[in-house]
Amino acid sequence: MEREATGVLDRTEPQRTAGHAFSIDLHAHTTASDGTLSPVDLVQLAGQRGISVLGITDHDTLDGIAAARQSAADRDIEIVPGVELSTTVTGAEIHILGYFVDEGDSRLVDTLAGFAGDRRRRIEKVIARLRAAGIPLDAADILRHAENGSIGRPHVARALVKLGVVATTDEAFERYLKKDRPGWVPREPFSPEDAVGLLANHGAIPVLAHPFSTRAVEATVKRLIPAGLRGIEVHYGQYTADQRRELESIADAFALLSTGGSDYHGPNGREGRDLGSVQVPEAAWQRLRQAGVERGIGA
Template sequence: MPNADLHLHTTSSDGTDTPTQIVRAAVDRGLQAIAITDHDVTSGLPEGVSAAKDYALEIIPGVELNTNWGEKRIHLLGYFMDVEEGELHDKLDWLVACRIDRARKMVEKLADMAMPLDWDSLMKIAGPGAICRPHIAWALVEAGHVKTLAEAFDRYIDRGRPAYVKRPLFPIEDAIRSIRNAGGAAVLAHPVLIGDDSCVPELALAGLAGIEALHPYHSEEDEAHYKALARRHGLVWTGGSDYHGWREARPFASRTTPMEQVEALRERARRG
């Protein structure tokens, strides 16, 4: 039965495949729908829609936002939004600007450690979308400062490392509201990383539409737990591979969403 992969990253953020390559992979796998969910940007959507126009493949507008709930960092997925809607569009622009500011500060820290990076070369690696830490890692490899992406993260740019810089987060209640106001549905991403379920009742009241129950980080027990949690709070459960290309632990379409769940999520978006 055709399914949908609702969690995919492209070269518009920190993936290594273009939207066109993602579409071709989806067609080859026989998927019925995909959502391009790049970090803080929707700039890959037009290319994806164009690449899919000759195929029976639905491209669902999507995004993944870094948010906070109190002291907890939570990734939030948005689906079916009008990406040109004013409030959401402005928030995404702000998040992209924050990413650029953060990258500049990280480059300055690296320079202080005798690992200079050329800013123009870094921006060329990042492309026109959102600049992410993997882009800095690739720049470090290209400059000969490290041998691998893993080394760049482990020694310098991962959380707690000497060149790491925090960036402003989007309060999750505000993010849910912005997605809903743009006609979309908000879904908790890979909830096992949150560490507990205490946020779910409150966020359900704030307009959360779903929980990503199927994810490469989740065990079978986790998947059953999050499906039940979603049902308990009247939410839709979803699934996606969180494919980035360069992260081999998350193969393309390794987790997918049945189309009846996609339709349930679409209905939640319609209801607002």
């Protein structure tokens, strides 16, 4: 299947290989941000798992998309170009996914580069706080392992595991990196309305990621629709069937798109986030795809 070189939507249907189910994962990270697999290795794994549609949604950067698309060119995988933005409101983190971003949009790329700089400064403060608490983290080593990508707390969590301070990255977050823990550093102010508006103004489709992390899903949705919110992540790796049904009802009530994905960050990542582990309905993907067409992506 022919694919474009930028964030233009490919309107052709992905081919289905005999013996492979049509599997969709619209939320995955690479070494361009805080994932542990390169874009090429992530696409290779997706192919092994029979994934036909893969969303590349790194934090605050589009850098992994081109390599993923190139790797997918000779496989039956359609790459959905995306990004994930982090915001805060009243103490809660709210993440916004943007689908069908345009890697050729220099203004968006420059804005994201500024966010990535904020991330790096925050992580430097996190490391300093943990060192002050007696944990001998090597700041240069952690920053180097980010491979010049968009760094985040998972990089610190992996360093804590490597040091033997904790057994898992989940434990690292629980004991050291969550709010009110020794390594907590608040983000730079950036509202979810601004994130949604930024993505919408640059032609992307804004979607509320892992909605239950907002603590008040319906109120958050009502707040963000006027800014341009188009969907919510109903089919999320760590959610139960009952939670997904609740989110589907909210999406239906507000005429929002339903998306889904694993939030995969690599092998030995956080529990419930294995690549391709979430059953995302093909109809949900097709509606998202059609929304891209209706926005004139590629027109």
